[in-house]
Amino acid sequence: MISLYTLILGIALLLIGIYAMLTRKNLMKIVIGFSIADTGTHIIIVSLGYLRGKTAPVIDAAVSVSNAVREVVDPVPSALVLTAIVIGLAVTAVMLSFIVEMYKKNKSLSIDDYQELKW
Amino acid sequence: MIPIIIIGLGIIMIAAAFAAIYFKSLLASIITAGVISLLASVIYLILGSPDVAMTEASIGSGLTTVIFLFALHRVRKGNSDD
């Protein structure tokens, strides 16, 4: 049952992050919302790879070499999320450097002051 | 026992997420978002992914918070009133 709880938690974090990105006016708050949604997505993917009562996919004293297939969780979601976290950091850094440059031009963090593209 | 831990962590994480959204102070929001990542690494450990837990603890709550703080510092400079 563990992975059902974490799946619900991940979906809740994803929805909170998307809600923050849609409603907040402050540019930094929007990036914080993106970061929360990112964490939620990672928790969802790792939950989908969990198997009941299994342990980490590292062969050591807890996992026998011959019977490893029946004792470990799915390694593929772990590998995907590992790279996704690093990419998330890089994307956040690019977004924040854009915010710093925008602030230098307009001296404002409110998204209402950037209306060039508003319909 | 483990489901109780997960439910407790989940309640704290969702509360921290709402706090990060609604706090007036940007500094408090950034630190709270870092707390969410730190607790998420415990969740990954429970789900049997120690590799992901290490990455999330060092990147999500370490470097991301630092980069946010650097950006906040550069934005704040010039108007020290808020």
Added chain:
Amino acid sequence: MIKNVAVLIAVIGLVAIFLPIISGFQERDELNELAAQYVEGSINELRVPNVVTSVIVTYRGLDTLGEVTVLFLATVGVGLILKGKKEDRIKISASELLETTSSVLVAMIMVLGIYIFTHGHLTPGGGFQGGVVIASGFLLLLLSNVSLKMNHSIMHFVESLSGVAYVAIGVAGIVLTVGFLNPEVLPLGKFGNLLSAGAVPVIYSLIGIKVGSELTSILVTMGGEK
């Protein structure tokens, strides 16, 4: 008003999309076929105890190469957007406590980072985690020493060199064995030893150096250079 309604509709729509996933969710008991083959292959063919490492470095090696490229592009992007000017440098002088402890701690943090990425195929951890630990060591140097100058050309040289070596090992896999990024270009060795698993620890160490220098470069640029 219209905006609030639109946000409400969007969030309710997302909840409606996710509800079937939750209600139809069943915890699995067995590995699917692909994952079972990865676990078997990692132990018997590659002799890598950490299955996640073998998936990242070997089975999905091309993905990792692309991912490292994205990280490089992000580093270049941050450097292009924030052209460092002198007045942007963070000028908070470090406290005596930070200065004293950092001189002791930085070396230990670097050694920990190198340990994490050289043992990536044996224990949890690897290039990405080790690279981040090394970048945090440089961050401590950056914060404790205000007048410190990071040499960007050395950082970019190290980064490019490890990237070229990574691709060269991949091409050597095509020439010497059956395919790109095949780790059997080096002898496989004994299961569980540090020098085993062919080229896997070498590739992961190169990824660690590359990620470490890229993240250090991002941190130096964000903190204001020179």
